[in-house]
Amino acid sequence: xxxxxxxxxxxxxxxxxxxxxxxxxxxxxxxxxxxxxxxxxxxxxxxxxxxxxxxxxxxxxxxxxxxxxxxxxxxxxxxxxxxxxxxxxxxxxxxxxxxxxxxxxxxxxxxxxxxxxxxxxxxxxxxxxxxxxxxxxxxxxxxxxxxxxxxxxxxxxxxxxxxxxxxxxxxxxxxxxxxxxxxxxxxxxxxxxxxxxxxxxxxxxxxxxxxxxxxxxxxxxxxxxxxxxxxxxxxxxxxxxxxxxxxxxxxxxxxxxxxxxxxxxxxxxxxxxxxxxxxxxxxxxxxxxxxxxxxxxxxxxxxxxxxxxxxxxxxxxxxxxxxxxxxxxxxxxxxxxxxxxxxxxxxxxxxxxxxxxxxxxxxxxxxxxxxxxxxxxxxxxxxxxxxxxxxxxxxxxxxxxxxx
Ligand code: LMR
Numbered sequence: 001x002x003x004x005x006x007x008x009x010x011x012x013x014x015x016x017x018x019x020x021x022x023x024x025x026x027x028x029x030x031x032x033x034x035x036x037x038x039x040x041x042x043x044x045x046x047x048x049x050x051x052x053x054x055x056x057x058x059x060x061x062x063x064x065x066x067x068x069x070x071x072x073x074x075x076x077x078x079x080x081x082x083x084x085x086x087x088x089x090x091x092x093x094x095x096x097x098x099x100x101x102x103x104x105x106x107x108x109x110x111x112x113x114x115x116x117x118x119x120x121x122x123x124x125x126x127x128x129x130x131x132x133x134x135x136x137x138x139x140x141x142x143x144x145x146x147x148x149x150x151x152x153x154x155x156x157x158x159x160x161x162x163x164x165x166x167x168x169x170x171x172x173x174x175x176x177x178x179x180x181x182x183x184x185x186x187x188x189x190x191x192x193x194x195x196x197x198x199x200x201x202x203x204x205x206x207x208x209x210x211x212x213x214x215x216x217x218x219x220x221x222x223x224x225x226x227x228x229x230x231x232x233x234x235x236x237x238x239x240x241x242x243x244x245x246x247x248x249x250x251x252x253x254x255x256x257x258x259x260x261x262x263x264x265x266x267x268x269x270x271x272x273x274x275x276x277x278x279x280x281x282x283x284x285x286x287x288x289x290x291x292x293x294x295x296x297x298x299x300x301x302x303x304x305x306x307x308x309x310x311x312x313x314x315x316x317x318x319x320x321x322x323x324x325x326x327x328x329x330x331x332x333x334x335x336x337x338x339x340x341x342x343x344x345x346x347x348x349x350x351x352x353x354x355x356x357x358x359x360x361x362x363x364x365x366x367x368x369x370x371x372x373x374x375x376x377x378x379x380x381x382x383x384x385x386x387x388x389x390x391x392x393x394x395x396x397x398x399x400x401x402x403x404x
Contacts, residue, residue, distance in 0.1 A: 018134070018374050026371045034369035035387050040186070040350050042252055042317055042381040052252050054310035058299040062292075072288045074279040076102020076260075080294035083301035084260040088215065088245050090225065090232050098235075099263040099274040101282060102289045106216045106246025107135065109261035113212060113242050114143035115281045116263075116274070121175055124210070128179040129153075129165075131375070133186045136179055136214070150178070153188050158343045158353075160185075162196050166203060174208035182243070183227040184217035184349025187377040191221060191348060197230040205239060216246040219314035220321065221348040224250075235264055247297055249350070250314050256293025317381075321350060324383040328352070331392030339399060354378045360398045368394050 022038040036043075044050045075081060081100045089098065103109035117124070126140040130149035140147045150168040154161035169178060180200075183191055192200065204211055213231055221227045234241050240263075247258040261278060265271040282288065300306045325345065332341040344352055356364070356376045364370040370391055372378045383391060 022371055022373065025365075029369055029371075031369040034371065035382060035391060036371050037379045037382040037391070038371040038373050040249065040379055040381070041254060042249060042321070042350070043384070045320060045384050047382075047384050047386070049254075050252050052310065052313045054300050054306050054313060055251060055253065055296055057306060057309070058296045058303075061299060062295055067295075069291060072102070072291055072294070074282045074288050075100070075275070076289045077291060077294040077298060079302065080258075080298040081260065083298050084245060084247070085262065087224065087301065088218070088228055088231060088243060088260070088262065089235050090228065093232070093235050094238075096268040097238075097265050097271050099265060099271045099278060101261050101275075101278045102294055103244070103259040103261045104286065104289060105248055105257040105259040106214065106244050107139065107259070108257065108289075109244035109246070109259045110136070110139045110212075110214065111143065112278060112281050112285065113244055113261050113263075114140050114145065115285075116277050117177060117210075117212075117242070118143045118145060119277070119281075121177070121210075124175050124177050125172075126177045126179060126212075127169070127172065129181070129185070131187060132179070132181070133214070140177075140179075145177070152185075153190055156343075158188070158190060159346060160190050160192055160196065162192065162199075166199065169200075169209065170203055170207060172207065172209060175210065177210045177212050178204070179212050179214060180230070182213045182215040182218070182230055183221040184351075185347075186216070186349075187351045187373070187375060188353060189344075189347025189349045189351050192230070194229060197233055201230075201234055201237060201239065204234075204241075205237070211239075211241040213241065213243045215243055217249055217349050218245065219250045219311075220318050220350060223318075224311060224314060238266060240264060240266055247293075250317075251297055251300075251310070252317075253293050253296065256296070257290070258293040258297055321380050322348070324380045324388060325352060327385075327388045328380065328383060328392055331389055332396060335392065336396050336399065350379055350381050352378045352380055354395055356395065356398060363398060364394055370394055 019039050026036045080102055085100050126145045126147045127150050128136045129152035137147050151161055151164035185191055218227050231243055243262040245260045248254045263274040265274055300310050329341050329345050354376045358374050361372045361374055361376055
């Protein structure tokens with residue numbers, strides 16, 4: 001018996017995270033024909049997690065250069081921060097007004113952003129979309145916020161229910177924090193149109209709300225620049241807002257934890273103050289971020305030739321995913337007149353709602369080794385020509401059994 005072993009005996013059981021638990025179960029599954037459509041990770045047409053050519057070339061260069069592993073400053077690698085900011089805000093943004101740090105992926109950016117906001121707006125509530133990415137609830141409530149939901153999806157048309165969203169947001173107290181998915185809304189894939197973003201920007205300004213963008217899928221909806229539309233719109237209008245950006249998906253660098261946090265401020269002196277707060281939060285958390293992934297991304301974004309290769313690779317990933325969406329919907333709709341799967345062709349990005357219940361998702365996994373998130377969310381980027389028909393058949397089989 002350990003001395004003081006009793007100290008931890010009253011810890012509550014913490015249920016595991018549904019998405020990461022699923023990944024663990026998938027890895028432990030010994031069936032050779034298993035299909036991973038759970039976590040949002042991009043696989044190529046051969047079903048493999050790719051190393052992008054641009055990334056491979058950058059790694060070769062960095063290997064050759066063989067630099068020692070120094071500490072980065074609290075804000076991270078400055079070349080990376082500049083390149084990340086240009087990628088998100090475009091070349092003509094007012095960079096002096098944007099406080100910027102490198103973060104541990106998009107999640108790290110959300111967490112540090114939440115901590116900084118909580119210190120300065122202790123009474124504010126955070127509003128996230130219903131439905132949304134569950135980890136937003138965890139991140140903001142761990143930072144001490146009370147988190148509430150605004151309506152988002154019209155399930156009939158599978159588009160954004162903008163009227164309902166707008167009328168909820170227009171009643172919020174000034175200073176409320178509104179979490180928005182800049183593109184490829186997770187899990188629905190239903191995004192606001194340009195006209196709706198314009199309305200929303202007006203509302204946010206009039207009502208004094210604070211938008212907090214989660215930008216995890218830049219390049220996966222319509223293009224690198226197109227997907228930044230809402231963020232650039234608000235920046236050009238000199239609005240105050242926050243962006244958590246992730247490069248896990250668009251560089252296929254999931255394990256490097258590369259992201260960035262931006263606070264768009266109204267002037268340079270505000271940005272300086274916010275910068276100090278962000279760095280303080282980093283110092284008290286993990287001190288400073290790691291170098292390797294930031295070095296790779298920074299090198300790619302600064303070398304024109306490499307950057308062109310990378311942009312083409314992002315286009316290829318996006319087109320492969322939307323091709324798979326189409327293939328799956330074709331197969332589902334060809335074989336079932338009962339469910340209108342075609343309404344799911346409008347949404348964009350990695351995910352599709354399979355319209356299966358948690359029990360049906362369990363059946364798919366246990367009987368056939370097809371892994372979907374418990375919510376029924378299906379990651380299209382795990383599909384390929386070799387498995388898409390089989391997955392469609394399995395879904396329809398389950399749907400058909402409903403009426404028996
Ligand atoms: C997902 O939603 O599957 C990804 O964003 C990975 C994650 O961290 O949940």
